[in-house]
Amino acid sequence: MREFIVEADGGSRGNPGPAGYGAVVSDAATGETLRETAEYIGVATNNVAEYRGLIAGLRAAHALDPTATVHVRMDSKLVIEQMSGRWKIKHPDMKPLAAQAARIFPPGRVTYEWMPRAQNKHADRLANEAMDAGARGERWSETASTAGLDTAGEGAPGGAGVSGSAGASGSAGASGSAVAAVPPEPPGDAAAGAARVRGALAEGGAAAAAAGSGPDAARASTEPGQGVPAGAASGSATDDADTRAAQADADADTRAAKADADAPADAGVAKADADADARAGAVNADADARAGAVNADAETRAAQAVNADAETRAAQAVNAGADTRAAKTVAAPGWAPADMGAPATFVLLRHGETPLTPQKRFSGSGGTDPSLSGTGREQAERAAAMLARRGTIQAVVSSPLARTRETAGIVAARLGLDVSIDDGLRETDFGAWEGLTFAEVRERHPEDLNAWLASPDAEPTGGGESFAATATRLAATRDRLVAAHAGRTVLLVTHVTPIKTLVRLALGAPPESLFRMELSAASLSVVAYYADGNASVRLLNDTSYLR
Numbered sequence: 001m002r003e004f005i006v007e008a009d010g011g012s013r014g015n016p017g018p019a020g021y022g023a024v025v026s027d028a029a030t031g032e033t034l035r036e037t038a039e040y041i042g043v044a045t046n047n048v049a050e051y052r053g054l055i056a057g058l059r060a061a062h063a064l065d066p067t068a069t070v071h072v073r074m075d076s077k078l079v080i081e082q083m084s085g086r087w088k089i090k091h092p093d094m095k096p097l098a099a100q101a102a103r104i105f106p107p108g109r110v111t112y113e114w115m116p117r118a119q120n121k122h123a124d125r126l127a128n129e130a131m132d133a134g135a136r137g138e139r140w141s142e143t144a145s146t147a148g149l150d151t152a153g154e155g156a157p158g159g160a161g162v163s164g165s166a167g168a169s170g171s172a173g174a175s176g177s178a179v180a181a182v183p184p185e186p187p188g189d190a191a192a193g194a195a196r197v198r199g200a201l202a203e204g205g206a207a208a209a210a211a212g213s214g215p216d217a218a219r220a221s222t223e224p225g226q227g228v229p230a231g232a233a234s235g236s237a238t239d240d241a242d243t244r245a246a247q248a249d250a251d252a253d254t255r256a257a258k259a260d261a262d263a264p265a266d267a268g269v270a271k272a273d274a275d276a277d278a279r280a281g282a283v284n285a286d287a288d289a290r291a292g293a294v295n296a297d298a299e300t301r302a303a304q305a306v307n308a309d310a311e312t313r314a315a316q317a318v319n320a321g322a323d324t325r326a327a328k329t330v331a332a333p334g335w336a337p338a339d340m341g342a343p344a345t346f347v348l349l350r351h352g353e354t355p356l357t358p359q360k361r362f363s364g365s366g367g368t369d370p371s372l373s374g375t376g377r378e379q380a381e382r383a384a385a386m387l388a389r390r391g392t393i394q395a396v397v398s399s400p401l402a403r404t405r406e407t408a409g410i411v412a413a414r415l416g417l418d419v420s421i422d423d424g425l426r427e428t429d430f431g432a433w434e435g436l437t438f439a440e441v442r443e444r445h446p447e448d449l450n451a452w453l454a455s456p457d458a459e460p461t462g463g464g465e466s467f468a469a470t471a472t473r474l475a476a477t478r479d480r481l482v483a484a485h486a487g488r489t490v491l492l493v494t495h496v497t498p499i500k501t502l503v504r505l506a507l508g509a510p511p512e513s514l515f516r517m518e519l520s521a522a523s524l525s526v527v528a529y530y531a532d533g534n535a536s537v538r539l540l541n542d543t544s545y546l547r
Helices: 046-064 077-084 094-103 121-135 147-151 189-201 206-211 232-262 266-317 320-327 374-390 402-415 438-444 446-454 467-484 496-507 511-516
Strands: 003-012 017-027 033-044 069-074 110-114 344-350 395-398 419-421 489-494 524-529 535-542
Touching: 003 046, 003 121, 017 046, 017 121, 017 147, 033 046, 033 121, 033 147, 046 069, 046 077, 046 094, 046 121, 069 077, 077 094, 077 110, 121 147, 344 402, 344 467, 344 496, 374 402, 395 402, 402 419, 402 489, 438 446, 467 496, 467 511, 496 511, 496 524, 496 535
Parallel strands: 003 069, 069 110, 344 489, 395 419, 395 489
Antiparallel strands: 003 017, 017 033, 344 524, 524 535
């Protein structure tokens, strides 16, 4: 019977962050490389990328010979131990991926072995190639790969790598571990900037920020006196905590089983279980505390740098009266202790141009529902390419109107994500003003227009939606989406008024601020929402990628 060696690796530049995997299949008898495979998978954790690499490697081996036996070698102790059945798989995201890997070959045909990182260079370099391609908005190509050439003559395959060893402790599982598809954030469009701030503030300063963007960022050194790459410190601590927790679970189970066999009475078993649980809990608590300390410190410094700069610029731009009104509505003002955990980051993309956009006609949710023009589709493609390069979006949500659904579809296809629809993101209904220019409305409905400009409670002629009603709708939509996507980076494809309203509410600015914001077609804005109720506007009307 033919035997294959599968070596796989995966990595995440940020953990979670832009991620990819690599796998190589070789002949066990000759050592000949038979197949290479790699893929950029968007934003994911190290664990997810490693499991995806395992699945891809097993599938490649199965395509070569479904009757073969396979020996898997990886530098992820978590994956090896879970797939071997020695550690349980409790993490809900891991279970389906583990099960998927276990189904590729019949039971008993796949064996697993852990190997040092330095021996996994071939798969590691494939994973780096995939992430580099993803950063360029491209797909990895086997014909263009040089990973095999780079590792030729270096001895045993394998190597220094990208994949951060990590792990979730888990529920019973011999054959398979699984992981969530798109995990979450990513930093997001804005969180990528925050990650760079964290890197610059960490030990090593500018050198750390530079290291955080390199292919091997997830595995860069964190020894005293060396720079900590952006996002790597918290990722490393979290991964180590997960692995220790999983191993503690396994050790606890072993000790409990031994006590069950040796103890003469139920009391002995109970004592062994309690002792094992206490030791596992101590490991988890210690690991969680250290990971939490790293995350809290990094997030706090990043938030202080970003928020201080944002508040300074806001103070210069807004008059004193507006400042006073806005301050009354902002939750937990000042620098009091706050929840600086990973925020829900909304990347707000206005749809591309329609035929009505250049003519500056009212186009809300009560009009003709136009589609994108040729220019609008090109704008959506450029936005998609830019977002693919950043690799931070974890989900896409769109308004139900045609122009936003079309824009979202173009972007989501490039990112490999699905689009969900939320009616709360629709544009304001402009009533009888739909399709008219501002000048035409002033000529036909001057009194209604003046009232609308003077009060957020005034409705457009013919029973449209007031700005006050729009704000109420958007606040409810915001709260629902923040709860559903806590800690994640989500692209919301919507319209002028919803985006301006979300920004206004985040700033605590008065309703008249809606008339003082410029928002171009296919522009990006970013707002981050924290669990303590605070919000941070990180970007407004970015169109640099359209030029």
